[in-house]
Amino acid sequence: MSDIVIHCNEEKGQKFIKSVERKHFLFSFVTSYTKTCEIPGITVAGAEPDFLKFTPPADSEFLQYGFCKTIDVIPMTPDGKPTPALLTRAALDFANIPKVVINAGSEIYPKMPFVETNLPFGKNISVEPALERSTVKEAIDFGKMIGRTLASCTNCLVIGESIPGGTTTALAVLKSFGIGARVSSSMPENPESLKNEIVEKALKRSNSKEPYDVIANAGDPMIPFIAGMLSSASEITNVILAGGTQMTAVLALAEAIGYDKDRTALGTTSYIVDDKSANLLEIVKSISDIPVLSINPKLEDSKFSGLRAYSEGFVKEGVGAGGSIIASMLKTGIDSQRLLELIDKEYQRISSSK
Amino acid sequence: MSDIVIHCNEEKGQKFIKSVERKHFLFSFVTSYTKTCEIPGITVAGAEPDFLKFTPPADSEFLQYGFCKTIDVIPMTPDGKPTPALLTRAALDFANIPKVVINAGSEIYPKMPFVETNLPFGKNISVEPALERSTVKEAIDFGKMIGRTLASCTNCLVIGESIPGGTTTALAVLKSFGIGARVSSSMPENPESLKNEIVEKALKRSNSKEPYDVIANAGDPMIPFIAGMLSSASEITNVILAGGTQMTAVLALAEAIGYDKDRTALGTTSYIVDDKSANLLEIVKSISDIPVLSINPKLEDSKFSGLRAYSEGFVKEGVGAGGSIIASMLKTGIDSQRLLELIDKEYQRISSSK
Numbered sequence: 001m002s003d004i005v006i007h008c009n010e011e012k013g014q015k016f017i018k019s020v021e022r023k024h025f026l027f028s029f030v031t032s033y034t035k036t037c038e039i040p041g042i043t044v045a046g047a048e049p050d051f052l053k054f055t056p057p058a059d060s061e062f063l064q065y066g067f068c069k070t071i072d073v074i075p076m077t078p079d080g081k082p083t084p085a086l087l088t089r090a091a092l093d094f095a096n097i098p099k100v101v102i103n104a105g106s107e108i109y110p111k112m113p114f115v116e117t118n119l120p121f122g123k124n125i126s127v128e129p130a131l132e133r134s135t136v137k138e139a140i141d142f143g144k145m146i147g148r149t150l151a152s153c154t155n156c157l158v159i160g161e162s163i164p165g166g167t168t169t170a171l172a173v174l175k176s177f178g179i180g181a182r183v184s185s186s187m188p189e190n191p192e193s194l195k196n197e198i199v200e201k202a203l204k205r206s207n208s209k210e211p212y213d214v215i216a217n218a219g220d221p222m223i224p225f226i227a228g229m230l231s232s233a234s235e236i237t238n239v240i241l242a243g244g245t246q247m248t249a250v251l252a253l254a255e256a257i258g259y260d261k262d263r264t265a266l267g268t269t270s271y272i273v274d275d276k277s278a279n280l281l282e283i284v285k286s287i288s289d290i291p292v293l294s295i296n297p298k299l300e301d302s303k304f305s306g307l308r309a310y311s312e313g314f315v316k317e318g319v320g321a322g323g324s325i326i327a328s329m330l331k332t333g334i335d336s337q338r339l340l341e342l343i344d345k346e347y348q349r350i351s352s353s354k
Numbered sequence: 355m356s357d358i359v360i361h362c363n364e365e366k367g368q369k370f371i372k373s374v375e376r377k378h379f380l381f382s383f384v385t386s387y388t389k390t391c392e393i394p395g396i397t398v399a400g401a402e403p404d405f406l407k408f409t410p411p412a413d414s415e416f417l418q419y420g421f422c423k424t425i426d427v428i429p430m431t432p433d434g435k436p437t438p439a440l441l442t443r444a445a446l447d448f449a450n451i452p453k454v455v456i457n458a459g460s461e462i463y464p465k466m467p468f469v470e471t472n473l474p475f476g477k478n479i480s481v482e483p484a485l486e487r488s489t490v491k492e493a494i495d496f497g498k499m500i501g502r503t504l505a506s507c508t509n510c511l512v513i514g515e516s517i518p519g520g521t522t523t524a525l526a527v528l529k530s531f532g533i534g535a536r537v538s539s540s541m542p543e544n545p546e547s548l549k550n551e552i553v554e555k556a557l558k559r560s561n562s563k564e565p566y567d568v569i570a571n572a573g574d575p576m577i578p579f580i581a582g583m584l585s586s587a588s589e590i591t592n593v594i595l596a597g598g599t600q601m602t603a604v605l606a607l608a609e610a611i612g613y614d615k616d617r618t619a620l621g622t623t624s625y626i627v628d629d630k631s632a633n634l635l636e637i638v639k640s641i642s643d644i645p646v647l648s649i650n651p652k653l654e655d656s657k658f659s660g661l662r663a664y665s666e667g668f669v670k671e672g673v674g675a676g677g678s679i680i681a682s683m684l685k686t687g688i689d690s691q692r693l694l695e696l697i698d699k700e701y702q703r704i705s706s707s708k
Contacts, residue, residue, distance in 0.1 A: 024507075026506075026507060064499065096506075098502070098503045098506035098507060099503065100503060102467075103470075109470070109472065111472075112496070112499065113456075113469055113470065113471045113496045113499055113500050114469065114470060115467055115468065115469050115470070116457075116463070116467065116468060116469070116470035117467045118463065118465075142466070142467045145418065145466065145467055146467050148452070149452045149453065149454060152380075152450075152452035153378075153380060153452060153507035153508060154507060
């Protein structure tokens with residue numbers, strides 16, 4: 001497994017890898033929404049504000065079908081940078097890892113079976129609190145229920161997410177907790193000053209560090225829901241939080257709820273770990289001593305410029321791509337060279353099916 | 355496992371039991387709805403037509419929480435005959451078997467996370483076709499997707515259902531296929547002539563035996579959905595269809611779709627097998643050579659008259675109770691005497707919490 005790099009707690013990382021190698025994995029994909037993403041300039045995911053809310057269901061459909069139903073096209077920028085769901089799908093399908101889509105506050109339903117929670121979307125944190133306190137509690141409770149069920153069915157539960165604008169709410173939550181965080185962006189020019197401006201507006205409303213208050217004021221529905229999942233699932237089985245800086249906000253809340261740190265790892269791409277505008281590893285270390293696993297998908301060697309763009313600072317991560325590649329490698333032993341061939345093949349397929 | 359009785363194909367039944375004993379089980383509960391249940395006199399499940407549609411979500415909530423949220427009370431007749439969900443919950447929780455609730459056409463959502471399919475409810479087959487043909491196809495496709503995912507996570511997928519009025523649509527489907535069926539009722543005085551009258555009305559509209567036509571005209575959303583689940587799940591793992599005569603309509607459709615008969619068993623209570631107004635074993639034999647497993651929950655020995663009523667012809671089965679008890683016994687080795695104590699304890703708990 002030489003392609004997987006262990007950061008932070010090296011010993012725990014080794015132990016984690018040993019306990020899940022060649023075992024059964026289950027991928028869960030949590031879709032959500034925050035109105036914060038509608039602030040112009042905040043995210044690249046989807047071109048127009050109206051289009052943004054279709055990204056999570058479209059990614060869900062792409063994972064399931066290999067094409068989308070809610071929209072006519074596969075999420076991709078006009079110049080051909082594809083959704084990270086492409087990496088996730090290639091990795092999971094090669095390893096025959098089952099997928100479960102969970103809606104925790106997305107406004108639009110995917111046209112496929114999915115787990116529904118009836119949680120509301122998050123409000124725009126620059127103008128008002130994100131959620132009711134009672135919704136935070138409900139999201140945690142529902143996350144615990146689903147985490148328990150899914151964890152009972154696997155040796156390793158991989159949790160990915162899709163929430164446009166989610167790095168901004170994550171930043172607001174981390175800062176509310178007093179954590180010195182800088183977060184990644186899906187764009188090479190990280191709109192840091194815009195993000196900080198939004199975060200300041202949210203923090204001005206409340207200086208409480210009480211965890212439920214923090215999430216209610218500055219968070220989104222994804223954070224408490226996945227924190228709940230992590231809490232119950234890690235009591236039963238191993239958990240990979242598959243994502244970048246958004247997952248550190250989940251960790252920060254999970255510290256308050258409780259979870260098993262010996263059964264938890266964060267899994268992401270090297271593009272996030274290497275992102276100089278962010279400080280993922282420092283954030284994780286300041287919260288917890290869990291290991292971070294990263295994988296370099298070597299997309300700079302791709303045949304397609306849309307995929308090579310990932311190595312140039314675009315997209316970087318999402319839809320649990322990094323954690324899914326790690327899971328696929330741990331289950332099957334596939335290396336990143338062979339996986340890149342599958343990713344290229346998948347890109348070829350969707351490009352020619354247009 | 356002397357408490358489990360094998361019927362029909364004895365050899366396959368022995369083999370099935372051997373392959374799942376002490377293994378991992380997963381219980382899925384498919385809730386659905388047909389307007390056919392609103393015909394006065396057709397079902398006891400829920401006292402009033404308006405109340406009927408709350409039975410599937412209330413049963414789901416009871417399985418999850420041990421109490422209901424959608425309605426104030428636990429589904430029970432005024433004289434204390436409880437929902438079969440009580441048996442299901444006691445059996446599954448003792449064996450630590452995870453539960454997944456799936457909504458395949460129920461009008462009311464449970465107040466908890468569940469798998470949503472966005473399938474429509476079935477129309478009243480005495481006045482119009484139950485479903486569009488395209489809905490039948492979609493229900494099968496969605497069932498296949500979910501069946502594949504759940505089957506990948508367990509050694510034995512148990513599938514239970516709740517659809518008020520479902521024995522009538524099952525009868526209509528079986529008769530449409532030309533199978534000489536008599537079906538059970540939740541009441542000791544089975545309203546056979548009323549059911550037959552409704553079935554005749556449905557059959558008069560169409561004499562096609564083409565499977566999609568049959569379900570579209572005379573079925574309900576549960577039948578094609580579970581047939582789809584069975585089809586994909588049995589390719590991967592073992593499946594127990596947990597229910598009575600409704601599951602034979604699923605089997606009849608699954609014959610046309612295809613499924614692995616060496617990995618499939620029907621699991622039910624002895625009250626269904628012994629029901630003289632129905633002919634479960636003959637129906638199964640005329641469709642397929644799969645084994646039928648039955649369990650006598652010995653409710654005649656209960657401390658409570660509401661539970662003893664099951665042995666006097668009331669309720670008999672539902673919410674996958676028989677299959678859940680069988681699964682619990684196969685996983686843990688518990689006998690029916692000990693399980694009855696747990697069922698009595700659960701009845702005591704809900705009676706004193708009123």
